[in-house]
Amino acid sequence: GSTLQKEVKTNGPFTEVGVKQFLAEILPVIQYIHSNQIIHRDIKPANLIRREQDQQLVMIDFGAVKDKVNQPKVDPSDQTALTAYAIGTPGYAPPEQMAMRPVYASDIYAIGVTCVYLLTGKSPKDLPYDPQTGDLRWKARVMVSTHFSQVLSKMLDISVHNRYQNATDVIRELEMEPY
Secondary structure (H helix, E strand, O other): OEEHHHHHHHHOOOOHHHHHHHHHHHHHHHHHHHHOOEEOOOOOHHHEEEOOOOOOEEEOOHHHOEEOOOOOOOOOOOOOOOOOOOOOOEOOEOHHHHOOOOOHHHHHHHHHHHHHHHHHOOOHHHOOEOOOOOOEOOHHHOOOOHHHHHHHHHHOOOOOOOOOOOHHHHHHHHHOOOO
């Protein structure tokens, strides 16, 4: 299949309904990964493929995965030099991940940035940021309902404490949309 990045380049940005459908497909995948104590750390449109045979979304590139529970033990007799560096794609990775402290909510931030990409067709590096807060300025570039805007804003909160902590919380919030 092709990546979501290629889909947007070929067909243009998604509608709000299309992005909600994307979330309905990807959030259960995130839920499953997190339930196995894994943080992906590199969620972005280029790492999400729509499988040709059944149109299902598939997450790829688990090279940056963080095993939250079983972190490797350092053997003092091992001569291998360990280097600490941030993993993830700038713009898609939240501040706590770039500071080498990823949590489950870090993947939620990356999904939120992916939603903004799907809605705008623009990479986060091509969107303005608030210089005071570091927040991505995306709202003026999209037409979405107030409720969905609030959900995306919480997914994209720079403060990990204010962000949704897991996929289940996002799913619940989307299900509670007022009609």
